[in-house]
Amino acid sequence: MEFGVWLAMIGLFLAGGLTPGPAVMLVxxxxxxxxxxxxxxPAIGVSTANLVWISLAAGGAAAIAAQFPAGFLVLKLAGLCFIGWLAIGLIRARPRDLRLSREAMPKRAALFGKGLGxxxxxxxALVFFGALLPGYFDASRPLILQVAIAIATITFTEMLGLAFYAAGADRLARSFATPSFAKWFNRGAAALMFSSAAFAVWATSR
Incomplete structure (x- = not known):
């Protein structure tokens, strides 16, 4: 992988990590x-799932998707339903004054599993990993090294972006969150989470 290609990959996935989407809203x-x-x-869960996506991209997932568009449409719609379920959970979350107390943390495996799932x-992820990432791999160079570079680069940029949002939200909660704010934030986050995923389904199904 050439240095210029690597820099372009950093730019792409750093921008993706900083763009509000389902993963960002969950974190x-x-x-x-x-x-x-x-x-x-959940941020670590998201980055762990990226390992699967990177492997699929290196294995030619885009070509498989082109061969079986109906099957991939079913997978995307199933994914949209899962994200819709998470969004409903956000909307139904009981608002509380976050300045006074935080909710009891669920099991670590549950939070990790939400991000992974x-x-x-x-x-x-189909946009970034299925359509865009394969173009960064050079078939004339060793694939294993390129995959390792992609894993390190994408994991770092993803975690950096999610940590940025998590830190900002944590400060927001301590500073001026109210039950009303929590209620409307959860609704807005749920709407953005679902609409972002729905747009990706629409954009990759035309």
């Missing part, structure tokens, strides 16, 4: 409800 809502450190568990089901 932000977790930070508001439980605090910064617990919110990094969301990213595996995330139609947005």
């Amino acid at each position: 932000v809502s977790s930070s508001l409800r439980y605090g910064f450190r617990p919110a990094m568990l 969301l990213q595996l089901a995330n139609p947005n």
Whole structure:
């Protein structure tokens, strides 16, 4: 992988990590409800799921998707349903004054699993990993080294972006969150989470 290609990959996935989408909204809502450190568990789950996506991209997932468009549409719609379920959970979350107390943190495995499941089901990932990432691999160079570079680069940029949002949400909760704010934030985050995934399904199905 040439240095210029690597820099372009950093730019692409750093921008993706800083763009509000389902993963960002999950981490932000977790930070508001439980605090910064617990919110990094779904972030780690998202980055773990990225390993699967990177492997699929290196294995030619885009070509498989072109061969079986109906099958991939079903997978994307199933992913949209999963994200819709997470969004409904946000809307139904009981608002509380986050300045006074945080919700009891669920099991670590549950938070990690939410991030892992969301990213595996995330139609947005098809845009970055299925359509864009394969173009960064050079077939004339060793693939294993390129995959290792992609894993390190994408994991770092993803975690950096999610940590940025988690820290901001944690500060927001301590500073001026109210029950009303939490209620409307959760609704807004749920709407953005679902609409972002729905747009990805629409954009990759035309």
